Amino acid sequence: MREAISRGAWGGMPLFLLGGLAVLLASLSLAISVGAVPVPLGTVWSVFLNRLSPGLIEQSWSQGREAIVWDIRFPRALLAMMVGAGLAMVGASLQAVTRNPLADPHLLGISSGSAFGAILALLHTGLFLGLLTVPLLAFAGALGATAIVLAVSRIADATSADRLVLAGVAVSFIIMAAANVLIFLGDPRATHVVVFWMLGGLGLAQWAQLIYPLVVLAICAAWLMGRSGDLNAMTVGDETASTLGIPVARFRLAVFVAGALITGVMVAFSGIIGFVGLMVPHVARMLVGGDYRRVLPASALIGAVFLLWADIVARTVMAPEDLPIGIVTGLIGGVFFVWLLGRRSAV
Amino acid sequence: MTAARLSVRDVSWSPSHDAGNLLHATSFELAPGRTLGVVGPNGAGKTTLLRLLYRFHHPTTGSVVIDDDNIWDLSARAVARRVAAVLQEQPSDFALTVGEIVALGRTPHRRGFAGTSGARDKDIIDEALVRLNLSGLANRHLGTLSGGERQRVMVARALAQEPRLLILDEPTNHLDIRNQLEVLDLIRTLPLTIVTSLHDLNLAAGVCDDILLLQSGQTMGFGPPAQVLSEAAVSDTFHVVARREQLSHSNTDHLTFHLHAKGPPR
Incomplete structure (x- = not known):
């Protein structure tokens, strides 16, 4: 692996992106094809093409198949890609501005804050802002949790890698406890749905709602990509970054807000899906090196593919039941975390 | 590469309003291309002074002027195009x-x-x-x-x-002798204005055009090494007994340090 990174100026990026896109497309097709009702790959793309331009292909499949492919599995797979890409990019960016290889929206309590906000909207306040209520309150919760974690880490002087994560986990516990109180106090008929949503799941994806995560992701991803040079500088150190002309405190805050925005909207639509942000950037760095101009797009690609596959596993291991996808990513991510700890102590 | 003129005018700094000054009013001028060594015991304010020069701390009083521009009148980026720090x-x-x-x-x-x-x-x-x-x-x-x-x-x-001004914070720390000498050699040959903090007074005397001697945030001396690093000033600042001796082969000055005033009669 080390050899792969050491190839230096790295002309391999276009090739990596091309290969990654091919894998992504293949994974997307497979994710739509696989399920309780298997649909042939040909039908998947015929439905897609027919939707893009009606009448292009003569319909040889049932209306039921069409509904499964277009109304259920396509939006679900697209949401999986966005959530995976988004959380991976958030993790990568947080790792740079905290100089902490363990930073992750889940471990830093940002996901818990989003969940708290979303539960508040789902069970208590009602949708007073329409469809945007849940994502907006999730974003507010994410921002609140971020502020608390930053304050705690400052008060407890826990800016080192391991102690920042401890501060995040501690805050995460407290917020989850508060969120559970909200569930406990909520309408018992609705709590079942909410508890399942919290374990992480993409089953609620609908075409009409995909626009929200898409817009947030597109804007934040573009901004982060534009700042990739500054993210590189932040990995060297706060003071050095500031001597390079970067307004360090303001920049770190902006990255946290962008991270809270992405995490908030993703949690609102998919519940808590942990460890993607921790794991994927490390894999990306092994493949393309440490320059954020490559780490960010690579993380987005790998995160999207990873979550498509996690969802395939979640839908098939206990078919016809859907296993909450958070269980799958938690299991894989937890093992990865242990491996990472072992590797770090070995260095 | 062009070198900058650095003027430090009555610069002081304290971490907050009610705290005492970590650096008391300090002034000096550094002509383009000269190398300044900042020396003093631990906690003397060396790092604080450097941070004021690379625009990390805002001076409580006074100003840092590089080529006629106060660095706080320029943007962080503009300063970063003139000043680099290691x-x-x-x-x-x-x-x-x-x-x-x-x-x-x-x-x-x-x-x-x-x-x-x-x-x-x-x-x-x-x-x-x-x-x-x-x-x-x-x-x-x-x-x-x-x-x-x-x-x-x-x-x-x-x-x-x-950069036109290069700032180095203890560049020889944790380096072996060869690497120390290489870094110093580089400092000597770079056509830039350089400000460096150094622990080793003999190294500082060898490589720097000017020395700023600090103690508890106060300037104890500024000028050519031979003049600033006198036995009395060094003894006073570092609370040791310092002696300027001559190395017998090269006939260069060398400072030695002792805890007590003993040793061979002078």
């Missing part, structure tokens, strides 16, 4: 290569979205790598380098910034 921060291992770290020096010069790098950027980076003898290591990871090599990478990164 600090003691150790980059965490994020799999950046030596070449990528050195390229960070171009950050304040980049414009536009995602900071596209031009051919000139690449030339400057290559030149910095060659100058610090790092060409063969450009594709290596920082984490795999020795302490001396890492220090050279950070200096190359600073040079890629094309």
Whole structure:
């Protein structure tokens, strides 16, 4: 692996992106094809093409198949890609501005804050802002949790890698406890749905709602990509970054807000899906090196593919039941975390 | 490379309103191309002074002027195009290569979205790598380098910034003798204005044009090494008994330090 990174100026990026896109497309097709009702790959793309331009292909499949492919599995797979890409990019960016290889929206309590906000909207306040209520309150919760974690880490002087994560986990516990109180106090008929949503799941994806995560992701991803040079500088150190002309405190805050925005909207639509942000950037760095101009797009690609596959596993291991996808990513991510700890102590 | 004129005028700094000054009103002038060594015991305010020079701390009173511009009248980026600093921060291992770290020096010069790098950027980076003898290591990871090599990478990164004033915080710390000498040799040959803090007074005397001697945030002396680093001043500042002796072969001055006034009669 080390050899792969050491190839230096790295002309391999276009090739990596091309290969990654091919894998992504293949994974997307497979994710739509696989399920309780298997649909042939040909039908998947015929439905897609027919939707893009009606009448292009003569319909040889049932209306039921069409509904499964277009109304259920396509939006679900697209949401999986966005959530995976988004959380991976958030993790990568947080790792740079905290100089902490363990930073992750889940471990830093940002996901818990989003969940708290979303539960508040789902069970208590009602949708007073329409469809945007849940994502907006999730974003507010994410921002609140971020502020608390930053304050705690400052008060407890826990800016080192391991102690920042401890501060995040501690805050995460407290917020989850508060969120559970909200569930406990909520309408018992609705709590079942909410508890399942919290374990992480993409089953609620609908075409009409995909626009929200898409817009947030597109804007934040573009901004982060534009700042990739500054993210590189932040990995060297706060003071050095500031001597390079970067307004360090303001920049770190902006990255946290962008991270809270992405995490908030993703949690609102998919519940808590942990460890993607921790794991994927490390894999990306092994493949393309440490320059954020490559780490960010690579993380987005790998995160999207990873979550498509996690969802395939979640839908098939206990078919016809859907296993909450958070269980799958938690299991894989937890093992990865242990491996990472072992590797770090070995260095 | 052009060198900057540095004027420090009545600069003092305290961390907050009610706290005492960590640096009391300090003034000095440094002509273009000169090398200033900042020396003093631990906690004397060396790092504080350097931080005021590279625009990390805002002075409580006074001003830092580089080529007729107060650095706080300029943007952080504009200052970063004139002043580079090599600090003691150790980059965490994020799999950046030596070449990528050195390229960070171009950050304040980049414009536009995602900071596209031009051919000139690449030339400057290559030149910095060659100058610090790092060409063969450009594709290596920082984490795999020795302490001396890492220090050279950070200096190359600073040079890629094309500064007119270079600030170094204890550049010889944790380096073996050869690497220390190489860093000092570089300081001697760079056509820049340089401010460096140094622990070793004899090294400082050998490499610097001027010395600023600090104690508890107070200036104890500023001027040529032979004049500032007198036996009395050094003894007083460091609370030791310092003696200026002559090395018998090279006939150069050398300071020695003792806890008590004993030893061979003078």
